[in-house]
Amino acid sequence: MRLFVAVNPPARAIQELAAASSSLRELPGAERLRWSETAGWHLTLAFLGDVPADEVPSLAGKLATVADEHPRLRLRLAGGGTFGDRVLWCGVQGETAALRRLAGAVRDALDVADDHPFHPHLTLARSRAGARGMRGMADVLKGFRGVEWEAGWIYLMRSETGSGPARYTVVERVRSQGRGELRDKR
Incomplete structure (x- = not known):
């Protein structure tokens, strides 16, 4: 199974972001992007890749230990940005330093080697060849600030x-x- 670990925003936060980002699909260049489905919107803490099904109970046990050592977090989806011209994302505000610590603890507990520093975000769209205009799309989300919510669950997806x-x-x-x-206290 191809697995990852995530925090999933609640329905209300997803609905707000969907409404705020709906106009992005009408902007020039949007047709060249692969838009992620709202049903799958999440904040990835760690990507595990292909994992045998019989390892899931062990992974779940390790995640339970991490969850017991970390507090529930107050977060909100807010703003937007890009990773170059390949990924358009919505940002995260709130207890982001604690979210970074949680992601680090998950990666350590599950022995995930990742050369990229954790950057809290929710991916909205991707481009294989790179797409001009992504920065303008991110600017549309600049003023977006969704409802605050409690991240109290860690999901193995x-x-x-x-x-x-x-x-x-x-x-x-x-x-x-x-x-x-x-x-x-941010």
């Missing part, structure tokens, strides 16, 4: 690719216990 957009399903989920490190 399965990614299925093939024809059409990727499909994501929950394999396991663990609840943060609200203990652990002090929260950021």
